[in-house]
Amino acid sequence: MDRPERSTAANAQLALLLEVSGTPKPGNVDREREYDDLRFEHFMAGAAGARDGLELATGDEPVGRAFERAVAGMSHQRGGNTQFGALLLVTPLAAAAAQGALSREGARGVVADTTVEDAVIFYRAFDHVDVAVDDPPEGMEPLDVRRGSEAESAIRDRGLTLKDVMEQSTDVDGIAAEWVDGFPRTFEAAHGLSQSDGPVANRASALFLALLASEVDTFVVTQHDTETALEVRDRAQAVLDGDEDPYDLAREFVDREINPGTTADIVAGALFIALERGLSV
Amino acid sequence: MDRPERSTAANAQLALLLEVSGTPKPGNVDREREYDDLRFEHFMAGAAGARDGLELATGDEPVGRAFERAVAGMSHQRGGNTQFGALLLVTPLAAAAAQGALSREGARGVVADTTVEDAVIFYRAFDHVDVAVDDPPEGMEPLDVRRGSEAESAIRDRGLTLKDVMEQSTDVDGIAAEWVDGFPRTFEAAHGLSQSDGPVANRASALFLALLASEVDTFVVTQHDTETALEVRDRAQAVLDGDEDPYDLAREFVDREINPGTTADIVAGALFIALERGLSV
Numbered sequence: 001m002d003r004p005e006r007s008t009a010a011n012a013q014l015a016l017l018l019e020v021s022g023t024p025k026p027g028n029v030d031r032e033r034e035y036d037d038l039r040f041e042h043f044m045a046g047a048a049g050a051r052d053g054l055e056l057a058t059g060d061e062p063v064g065r066a067f068e069r070a071v072a073g074m075s076h077q078r079g080g081n082t083q084f085g086a087l088l089l090v091t092p093l094a095a096a097a098a099q100g101a102l103s104r105e106g107a108r109g110v111v112a113d114t115t116v117e118d119a120v121i122f123y124r125a126f127d128h129v130d131v132a133v134d135d136p137p138e139g140m141e142p143l144d145v146r147r148g149s150e151a152e153s154a155i156r157d158r159g160l161t162l163k164d165v166m167e168q169s170t171d172v173d174g175i176a177a178e179w180v181d182g183f184p185r186t187f188e189a190a191h192g193l194s195q196s197d198g199p200v201a202n203r204a205s206a207l208f209l210a211l212l213a214s215e216v217d218t219f220v221v222t223q224h225d226t227e228t229a230l231e232v233r234d235r236a237q238a239v240l241d242g243d244e245d246p247y248d249l250a251r252e253f254v255d256r257e258i259n260p261g262t263t264a265d266i267v268a269g270a271l272f273i274a275l276e277r278g279l280s281v
Numbered sequence: 282m283d284r285p286e287r288s289t290a291a292n293a294q295l296a297l298l299l300e301v302s303g304t305p306k307p308g309n310v311d312r313e314r315e316y317d318d319l320r321f322e323h324f325m326a327g328a329a330g331a332r333d334g335l336e337l338a339t340g341d342e343p344v345g346r347a348f349e350r351a352v353a354g355m356s357h358q359r360g361g362n363t364q365f366g367a368l369l370l371v372t373p374l375a376a377a378a379a380q381g382a383l384s385r386e387g388a389r390g391v392v393a394d395t396t397v398e399d400a401v402i403f404y405r406a407f408d409h410v411d412v413a414v415d416d417p418p419e420g421m422e423p424l425d426v427r428r429g430s431e432a433e434s435a436i437r438d439r440g441l442t443l444k445d446v447m448e449q450s451t452d453v454d455g456i457a458a459e460w461v462d463g464f465p466r467t468f469e470a471a472h473g474l475s476q477s478d479g480p481v482a483n484r485a486s487a488l489f490l491a492l493l494a495s496e497v498d499t500f501v502v503t504q505h506d507t508e509t510a511l512e513v514r515d516r517a518q519a520v521l522d523g524d525e526d527p528y529d530l531a532r533e534f535v536d537r538e539i540n541p542g543t544t545a546d547i548v549a550g551a552l553f554i555a556l557e558r559g560l561s562v
Contacts, residue, residue, distance in 0.1 A: 005357065006326075006329060006330050006354070006357050007333065010329045010330055010332060010333070010354070011329075013329050013332070014325060014326055014329035014330075017298070017325040017328070017329060018322060018325055018326075021321055021322055021325055031312040031313065031321065032312065032313060039480055039482070040302055040312065040482065041299060041302055041480060041481050041482045041562050042562065044295060044298040044299055044302055044562070045287075045295055045298075045299075045562040047298070048287060048291045048292075048294050048295035048298060049287050049291055049295075051291060051294070051332060052288065052291070073287065073291070076286065076287050077561075077562045078561060078562065199320055199322060200322050201320070201321065201322045280358075280359060281322050281323065281325070281326040281358045281359065
């Protein structure tokens with residue numbers, strides 16, 4: 001039978017779709033839980049809109065431009081920021097895959113090749129959607145990502161590449177930490193996915209819980225505080241230990257508006273790698 | 282803000298994603314109900330894989346080729362036939378939209394323009410996936426769609442266009458009936474969607490129930506029999522009348538493997554039209 005493989009861009013999009021299909025994922029939107037103003041359907045629309053940008057990532061377009069297009073397309077729905085972090089993780093991985101180099105080394109190469117232009121365009125992506133971020137450290141106000149395209153001259157004056165920008169956020173942003181170190185957690189998680197079996201959505205939600213228990217989620221730190229993030233980590237561990245019910249925890253976290261978004265992003269990145277390596281759905 | 286509209290192909294894909302996101306949809310896979318061998322994630326993969334074909338439909342490619350590509354891409358998952366009928370409905374509508382003619386008249390034009398080549402390639406789509414169809418009427422065996430690409434010479438000998446092929450199935454296939462008559466139910470359903478409010482997935486599931494109560498589902502006739510299809514129609518009406526619980530009905534239909542697939546396909550087509558006309562997600 002003539003059944004073509006899914007393209008790399010299709011796998012990148014499918015990773016977003018499968019990530020949100022896993023349930024339960026305590027605190028995040030999934031098939032069975034949503035917020036009034038951030039619903040499952042917003043993630044569907046975000047993924048559909050992001051596809052053109054993902055196609056650019058697997059073509060000849062620089063990573064910054066591809067990411068900005070993906071975010072612009074994603075933003076065409078009423079839920080706001082659905083997949084900004086997931087796209088930030090998946091875009092360089094898709095570029096590496098398109099170069100036949102979907103490995104930590106290959107991803108490192110994509111990051112090392114980013115330019116000042118990529119950094120400028122990365123900031124522009126923040127014009128499209130509100131992303132929850134902390135105030136920048138003292139002296140870094142001109143580079144506050146919330147300035148979006150207005151930060152352009154500050155970036156150019158300092159000659160910062162997109163890799164340089166990421167290096168300044170590794171302490172407070174788990175995605176940036178992945179970017180500058182060859183995506184260690186993402187590749188490790190992809191390996192775990194490939195080793196597991198059963199429906200992919202179930203494997204994704206199990207991975208989510210395991211990752212949540214293993215490190216504090218930087219998005220929870222930003223949205224709430226370190227204490228809350230530590231609680232989230234410990235209670236995910238309690239679920240793994242059989243001491244808490246994941247569905248109850250999911251309900252409670254949604255009520256408290258605790259969104260472990262960085263962990264979900266890493267699941268999306270891991271799903272992409274696993275799909276590229278032959279994970280069957 | 283620079284927030285580009287979703288492309289027509291993206292809307293076509295999003296229509297598939299939103300259709301399966303609606304719940305409850307008695308008998309069909311949705312966010313909360315699935316079969317062991319046909320899961321929600323198969324629909325995600327089907328939609329991701331179909332995108333390239335949908336892009337062709339909005340380009341210069343003939344409808345038959347675009348459809349066949351969409352089905353080939355859709356088939357790259359383990360669930361089997363997830364969205365064959367939905368794609369058959371959405372593909373000509375996407376072509377009409379790309380011509381700036383998303384109306385019953387415009388869609389009629391797309392169908393009238395189909396060629397023998399489109400018919401041949403349409404049959405080829407059946408090579409990619411098993412589709413439940415009835416035996417053909419006596420004398421029509423050479424044109425049994427299950428012959429797939431082997432039917433090519435029979436089609437060419439008789440000089441059948443894709444429209445001609447559809448005309449022979451209007452009695453037994455609700456999608457074919459839509460094709461040859463300017464998609465009347467689909468356009469009417471799209472109008473209903475645009476008039477309703479609330480989350481789009483909820484509007485889609487409400488539309489599904491209303492359509493299910495209004496006509497027998499031809500896929501249920503094919504899969505089971507006319508008696509079952511009549512029962513499905515009447516019990517959907519009972520839900521609308523408040524005499525049956527939709528969740529109980531959904532559970533029962535899944536247990537009995539009753540899949541009102543044609544109705545779901547029309548919902549997908551209606552969602553596409555509504556999205557193109559500005560329905561916000």
